Amino acid sequence: MSTFTVDYDQVAAEYARHRQVHPGVLRGLCEAARDVKSRVLEVGCGTGNYVVTLESLVGPACWGLDPSEEMLSRARARSGTIDFQAGHAERLDYPSGFFDLVFSVDVIHHIGDRPSYIHEAHRVLAAGGRMCTVTDSEWIIRHRQPLATCFPQTVPAELNRYPRIAVLRRMMTEAGFSQITESTVEYAYELTDIQAYRDKAYSALHVIPEDAFQRGLARMEHDLRAGPIPCVSRYTLLWGAKQGSEGERL
Ligand SMILES: C[S@@+](CC[C@H](N)C(=O)[O-])C[C@H]1O[C@@H](n2cnc3c(N)ncnc32)[C@H](O)[C@@H]1O
Numbered sequence: 739m740s741t742f743t744v745d746y747d748q749v750a751a752e753y754a755r756h757r758q759v760h761p762g763v764l765r766g767l768c769e770a771a772r773d774v775k776s777r778v779l780e781v782g783c784g785t786g787n788y789v790v791t792l793e794s795l796v797g798p799a800c801w802g803l804d805p806s807e808e809m810l811s812r813a814r815a816r817s818g819t820i821d822f823q824a825g826h827a828e829r830l831d832y833p834s835g836f837f838d839l840v841f842s843v844d845v846i847h848h849i850g851d852r853p854s855y856i857h858e859a860h861r862v863l864a865a866g867g868r869m870c871t872v873t874d875s876e877w878i879i880r881h882r883q884p885l886a887t888c889f890p891q892t893v894p895a896e897l898n899r900y901p902r903i904a905v906l907r908r909m910m911t912e913a914g915f916s917q918i919t920e921s922t923v924e925y926a927y928e929l930t931d932i933q934a935y936r937d938k939a940y941s942a943l944h945v946i947p948e949d950a951f952q953r954g955l956a957r958m959e960h961d962l963r964a965g966p967i968p969c970v971s972r973y974t975l976l977w978g979a980k981q982g983s984e985g986e987r988l
Pocket residue numbers: 746757781782783784785786787788803804805806809825826827828842843844845848849850941
C-alpha cells in the first residue's frame with residue numbers, strides 16, 4: 739500500500755478552481771440516484787463537484803463526507819441543503835440501512851483501510867441499495883493522456899497508489915455485495931490552457947520528483963505551441979448491490 743498522502747487542505751483552492759465533473763460519471767450516478775425519494779451519500783466529496791450537481795439535477799436527499807475542512811468549506815458554499823460532515827470513509831457515522839446510493843469519485847486510492855470502508859458502505863445501504871466506486875483501472879493509468887505521455891513517471895507511482903479493480907471486486911464480495919459490475923466512461927477534449935497542470939491540480943503530479951514535473955510541463959508547453967493538446971479522461975465505475983428488495987430500508 740502506498741504511504742503517499744496529499745494534503746487536501748493545502749490544495750483545496752487549486753482543486754476548486756480546476757476540477758470539474760466528468761459527464762459520463764455524472765450520467766451513471768444520476769441514473770443510479772433515481773429520484774427525489776432517494777438518499778445519497780458521497781464519500782470523499784471534496785468541494786462537492788458531484789454531490790452538488792447530482793442534487794440539482796435529480797433532487798434526492800444528499801449527504802457528503804470528507805476529512806478536509808478546506809474542501810468541505812467550498813462544498814458547503816455551494817449547497818445549503820446537503821448535509822456535509824467531516825469524517826473518514828473507514829467509519830461512516832450514519833445509521834444502518836439508511837442510504838440508497840453510496841458513491842466515491844477519485845477517492846478509493848486515498849483510503850487506508852479499504853475493506854473497512856466497503857463493509858461500512860454495505861452497512862449503511864438499504865436492501866437493494868447500490869455502491870459505486872469511481873476510479874482508474876490499471877489500463878486507464880497506463881493510457882492517461884496527457885499525464886502518462888508528458889509525465890511518464892506518474893505511471894509506476896500511480897500503479898503503486900491505486901488498488902486493482904479485481905482486488906476491489908474481491909473486497910466487495912467479501913463485504914456481501916452482489917451484482918458486481920464495471921463499466922468505463924470516457925470524455926475526449928482538447929486542452930488549450932495548462933494552468934491546472936502548473937497548479938498541480940491532479941494528485942498524480944504530487945507523486946513525482948520536481949525535475950520530472952518540470953520536464954513534463956516543458957513538454958506540454960512545447961506541444962501546445964503546435965495547437966491544442968488532445969486529451970481523454972476515463973474512469974471505471976465499479977458497482978455493487980446490497981441484497982434485498984429494491985427501496986426496502988432496514
Ligand atoms: C481527488 S479528491 C476527489 C473529490 C471529489 N470526489 C471529486 O471528485 O471532485 C479526493 C478526496 O478524498 C478525500 N479523502 C482522502 N482520504 C479520505 C478518507 N480516508 N475518507 C474519505 N475521504 C478521503 C480528500 O480529502 C479529497 O477531498
